[in-house]
Amino acid sequence: MNPSRRNFIKNSAMAASAIGMATVVPEKVWSSVVAPSDKINVALIGCRNMGFGILKHHLDTGLVNCVALCDIDKNVLKEKSETVKKDYDQSPELYGDFRKVLERKDINSVIIGTPDHWHCLIMVEACQAGKDVYVEKPMANTIGECNIMVKAAKRYNRIVQVGQQQRDNKTFKDSIKLIRSGEIGTLRKVNIWANFDYGLGSTPKPDGPVPEGVDYDFWLGPAPKRPFNPNRFHGSWRHFWDYGGGLMSDWGVHLLDMGMWAGGLVEAPKKVITYAANLSKKEMQRETFDTMNVIFPKDDYVINWDMTAGIQVGPFDSPYGVKFVGENGTIVTTRSKYHLYPEWDNQKKEPKAKEVSFDHSKDSHRDHVDNFLECLKTREKPSCPPEIGKAAALYAHIPNIAARVGETVLEWDDENNRFTNSDKANELITPEYRKPWKLPNI
Numbered sequence: 277m278n279p280s281r282r283n284f285i286k287n288s289a290m291a292a293s294a295i296g297m298a299t300v301v302p303e304k305v306w307s308s309v310v311a312p313s314d315k316i317n318v319a320l321i322g323c324r325n326m327g328f329g330i331l332k333h334h335l336d337t338g339l340v341n342c343v344a345l346c347d348i349d350k351n352v353l354k355e356k357s358e359t360v361k362k363d364y365d366q367s368p369e370l371y372g373d374f375r376k377v378l379e380r381k382d383i384n385s386v387i388i389g390t391p392d393h394w395h396c397l398i399m400v401e402a403c404q405a406g407k408d409v410y411v412e413k414p415m416a417n418t419i420g421e422c423n424i425m426v427k428a429a430k431r432y433n434r435i436v437q438v439g440q441q442q443r444d445n446k447t448f449k450d451s452i453k454l455i456r457s458g459e460i461g462t463l464r465k466v467n468i469w470a471n472f473d474y475g476l477g478s479t480p481k482p483d484g485p486v487p488e489g490v491d492y493d494f495w496l497g498p499a500p501k502r503p504f505n506p507n508r509f510h511g512s513w514r515h516f517w518d519y520g521g522g523l524m525s526d527w528g529v530h531l532l533d534m535g536m537w538a539g540g541l542v543e544a545p546k547k548v549i550t551y552a553a554n555l556s557k558k559e560m561q562r563e564t565f566d567t568m569n570v571i572f573p574k575d576d577y578v579i580n581w582d583m584t585a586g587i588q589v590g591p592f593d594s595p596y597g598v599k600f601v602g603e604n605g606t607i608v609t610t611r612s613k614y615h616l617y618p619e620w621d622n623q624k625k626e627p628k629a630k631e632v633s634f635d636h637s638k639d640s641h642r643d644h645v646d647n648f649l650e651c652l653k654t655r656e657k658p659s660c661p662p663e664i665g666k667a668a669a670l671y672a673h674i675p676n677i678a679a680r681v682g683e684t685v686l687e688w689d690d691e692n693n694r695f696t697n698s699d700k701a702n703e704l705i706t707p708e709y710r711k712p713w714k715l716p717n718i
């Protein structure tokens with residue numbers, strides 16, 4: 277790494293901790309910091325899939341009481357509460373309205389496992405109520421909401437972990453260490469691919485009646501009102517702009533975060549060059565794109581994103597992966613393995629780097645949760661604080677915005693929160709919330 281970049285990293289880290297120290301806790305915050313000996317009282321908001329997985333990792337530590345489960349779907353609540361009782365012998369109270377959960381003074385932290393369009397509002401209100409927060413990725417569904425969440429965590433002095441668990445994944449951590457140590461020489465490129473079948477969405481279904489036990493208006497929340505459609509609901513909501521960003525944001529935040537991490541700077545992309553299209557001939561129900569190629573030029577290397585929904589085959593026998601290309605070697609990394617391929621030195625007749633291979637299948641969600649729980653006690657910054665969650669989210673949201681408004685090149689001015697070369701793109705920075713929900717003002 278060059279010296280100027282190294283200094284920048286050091287200065288950014290110092291600046292970040294200085295900001296953390298300067299925050300003032302407002303009066304509204306009431307719950308106290310967890311004492312090292314206490315069990316942590318946790319609530320889960322949004323229980324069906326990933327949120328419940330994260331709750332189980334919390335409970336598996338033995339350090340946590342699950343005191344509340346909240347979901348707008350009573351069927352989900354019933355099923356998940358039965359599992360918590362059976363597997364952990366705990367009986368959380370059940371809620372349909374997250375605001376009632378946040379009124380409870382005995383709750384230390386909340387897990388937010390709702391679809392993306394709800395993350396900002398619930399996270400901000402949780403921070404205002406003095407709760408620490410584990411919020412799933414992408415941190416929010418828009419750039420504007422990400423900015424609000426960064427401010428909220430600082431203003432209310434909360435520990436906030438964003439669910440980008442690869443920040444605690446051994447294979448990616450080792451790869452980054454190898455890059456920092458200079459093993460692969462000057463970093464030139466980070467090439468990322470993501471090919472997944474589910475990115476095409478679901479087979480078309482007509483609008484229909486709201487299922488029994490579901491509060492659909494609450495599920496929509498701040499998103500525009502529209503008739504119920506099973507494809508725009510549990511699980512498959514991620515292919516519709518009002519609630520998610522498709523494969524680009526689903527996997528993009530995880531993998532592009534690694535591209536950003538490799539360079540050592542937490543920063544939003546400044547310039548983004550996007551190709552996006554729907555090239556699959558399959559008739560599926562979705563609004564998001566199935567094919568996206570995006571270039572993110574950085575100051576001294578480039579990140580390339582290559583995404584193909586509906587295709588599962590990829591380079592190095594993996595549907596997804598990150599290839600860190602350096603002058604002396606290339607590291608190819610997935611969540612379960614990495615391999616360093618050295619360049620050959622023709623003069624010395626030896627490899628320019630040491631070939632390394634590592635293979636393991638450990639899931640990193642648990643390590644990410646462990647880091648969060650540790651930070652609840654130490655009050656240190658977690659491994660993926662909102663600043664990183666925001667920056668990674670912008671790597672996904674900016675190409676999506678570019679594709680939606682038909683701009684090939686977008687230039688982003690993060691300080692002034694605007695695109696400098698597209699008025700149409702600027703209109704998609706901040707969402708309009710459906711009444712009575714209000715975009716938080718921090």
Ligand SMILES: NC(=O)c1ccc[n+]([C@@H]2O[C@H](COP(=O)([O-])OP(=O)(O)OC[C@H]3O[C@@H](n4cnc5c(N)ncnc54)[C@H](O)[C@@H]3O)[C@@H](O)[C@H]2O)c1
Pocket residue numbers: 321322323324325326327346347348349352372374388389390391392394412413414439440441494495497509510511512513526
């Ligand atoms: N970190 C990862 O690897 C990973 C993997 C998958 C999903 N995720 C993220 O997790 C989040 C949830 O995704 P999912 O696949 O579990 O979605 P899902 O649709 O399966 O579950 C979401 C749940 O939230 C509930 N919900 C919706 N609005 C609510 C509200 N206002 N209050 C309470 N409950 C509400 C729904 O009824 C549903 O039970 C998303 O942000 C997604 O991007 C992360």
